[in-house]
Amino acid sequence: MAAITNARATTLTIGALSSRTGVNVETIRYYERICLIPAPPKTGGGRRVYGPEHIQILAFVRRSRELGFSIDDIRALLAVAEPGHVSCADVKRIAMAHLEDVRTKLADLARLEHVLAGTVARCSGEKAPACPVLDVLNASA
Amino acid sequence: MAAITNARATTLTIGALSSRTGVNVETIRYYERICLIPAPPKTGGGRRVYGPEHIQILAFVRRSRELGFSIDDIRALLAVAEPGHVSCADVKRIAMAHLEDVRTKLADLARLEHVLAGTVARCSGEKAPACPVLDVLNASA
DNA sequence: CCTGCATCCTGTAGCCACTACAGAAGCAAG
DNA sequence: CTTGCTTCTGTAGTGGCTACAGGATGCAGG
Numbered sequence: 001m002a003a004i005t006n007a008r009a010t011t012l013t014i015g016a017l018s019s020r021t022g023v024n025v026e027t028i029r030y031y032e033r034i035c036l037i038p039a040p041p042k043t044g045g046g047r048r049v050y051g052p053e054h055i056q057i058l059a060f061v062r063r064s065r066e067l068g069f070s071i072d073d074i075r076a077l078l079a080v081a082e083p084g085h086v087s088c089a090d091v092k093r094i095a096m097a098h099l100e101d102v103r104t105k106l107a108d109l110a111r112l113e114h115v116l117a118g119t120v121a122r123c124s125g126e127k128a129p130a131c132p133v134l135d136v137l138n139a140s141a
Numbered sequence: 142m143a144a145i146t147n148a149r150a151t152t153l154t155i156g157a158l159s160s161r162t163g164v165n166v167e168t169i170r171y172y173e174r175i176c177l178i179p180a181p182p183k184t185g186g187g188r189r190v191y192g193p194e195h196i197q198i199l200a201f202v203r204r205s206r207e208l209g210f211s212i213d214d215i216r217a218l219l220a221v222a223e224p225g226h227v228s229c230a231d232v233k234r235i236a237m238a239h240l241e242d243v244r245t246k247l248a249d250l251a252r253l254e255h256v257l258a259g260t261v262a263r264c265s266g267e268k269a270p271a272c273p274v275l276d277v278l279n280a281s282a
Numbered sequence: 283c284c285t286g287c288a289t290c291c292t293g294t295a296g297c298c299a300c301t302a303c304a305g306a307a308g309c310a311a312g
Numbered sequence: 313c314t315t316g317c318t319t320c321t322g323t324a325g326t327g328g329c330t331a332c333a334g335g336a337t338g339c340a341g342g
Contacts, residue, residue: 015289025290026330034328035289056279063278068253071328081275088272092264095274099257106250112209113247114328116240123233131229133236134222137204138197156318165317175299186308188319212299270288284342291336300326307320312313 010130021058028058034070035080036061069098153191162199167201177212177219178204210239 018025031037037057042047060081064074073094080090115136122132172178178186178198181189201222205215214235221231233257256277 013289014291024330027328029291030329043337045290046292060278063280065328067257067278077275077278081278088264088274091272091274092261095257095261095264099254099261102254102257104198104248106247106254109247109250111340113240113243114227116208116236116243120233120236120240123229123236125228125230125233131232133229134218137201137208137218137222139204154318155320165301168299170320184308186319188308206299238313275308286339286341289337292334296331297329298327302325303323305321306319306322308340310315310317312315 010051012055014048014050017050017054017058020055021060021062023062030059031058034071036075067098068102069094073098151192153196155189155191158195158199161196162198162203164203165236172199172202174211177216209243210235214239217236 003118007101012020014025014028017023021105023031026058038051040054042048060078061074064077069077072106076094080088080094094116119133119136153161155166155169159163162174164265169178173180178195180193181195183189197220198219201219202215205218210218217235221229221235260274260277
């Protein structure tokens with residue numbers, strides 16, 4: 001009589017939570033195992049039963065991961081994101097540190113791209129007595 | 142009588158090879174274990190004795206790693222770098238594929254930097270009723 | 283009620299490229 | 313001969329998942 005899977009269902013299976021949040025089922029269980037997300041109640045048969053609060057937390061985790069935050073960072077962010085916190089100084093500190101990290105990686109990668117692109121451009125790809133790519137790799141630092 | 146460690150020594154201990162190439166001792170043994178570099182002969186006591194050819198190979202590996210090539214890529218590069226190869230087409234193919242990879246990562250990271258920088262910039266860091274960083278993380282995708 | 287099938291469970295092992303030990307042995311200088 | 317540095321092998325840990333194996337559950341159709 002009721003809809004097969006109510007779009008406004010208040011409880012979700014792990015599969016439903018997975019498709020709602022775009023987080024792999026195995027990954028959700030992994031997050032629970034490492035205590036990143038709270039363990040949900042279970043049915044008599046041992047199946048996880050999720051509520052809306054789990055959707056919110058997991059979505060938060062997912063977006064944080066997409067922005068490159070580490071699991072430990074996310075742990076800290078989740079702790080600070082709890083209601084009752086007055087200041088977001090901690091959040092800013094974590095985000096700034098991560099941003100620094102990202103910028104360093106970005107610069108490294110840009111240099112890399114430059115070297116690689118320059119090297120590959122000099123390579124004809126046909127039979128060459130000396131291969132520019134191999135020359136670069138063989139060159140003394 | 143002879144110099145303690147001849148600067149032009151024809152043989153090296155693993156420690157000397159390490160400082161010559163800048164590759165960690167443990168990493169050198171790891172490379173040998175996974176058959177990336179050839180196993181050197183050993184003394185009666187079981188210690189590795191390296192020659193100049195090992196310096197060359199390991200330096201090649203190190204520069205390749207610095208350029209971000211995977212171990213498997215390097216394996217292929219080493220095979221192609223062997224003397225007797227006429228064409229460097231394989232080298233170019235590997236390097237081009239890697240360059241594509243680097244460019245993708247670069248673009249991803251740049252977008253990331255943009256989002257993070259924009260978000261952090263809006264954060265005062267002081268007590269805020271709504272933290273812009275947390276807002277972004279909580280926002281629906 | 284039974285069958286079939288999708289989903290779910292736990293637990294373990296694998297991925298990459300190292301890094302970090304533990305515990306033993308070698309080796310050169312003093 | 314002792315001291316202390318280096319080296320040896322083997323194993324386990326890192327991060328962030330992913331991929332099974334082998335079994336249980338739950339639901340729909342017949």
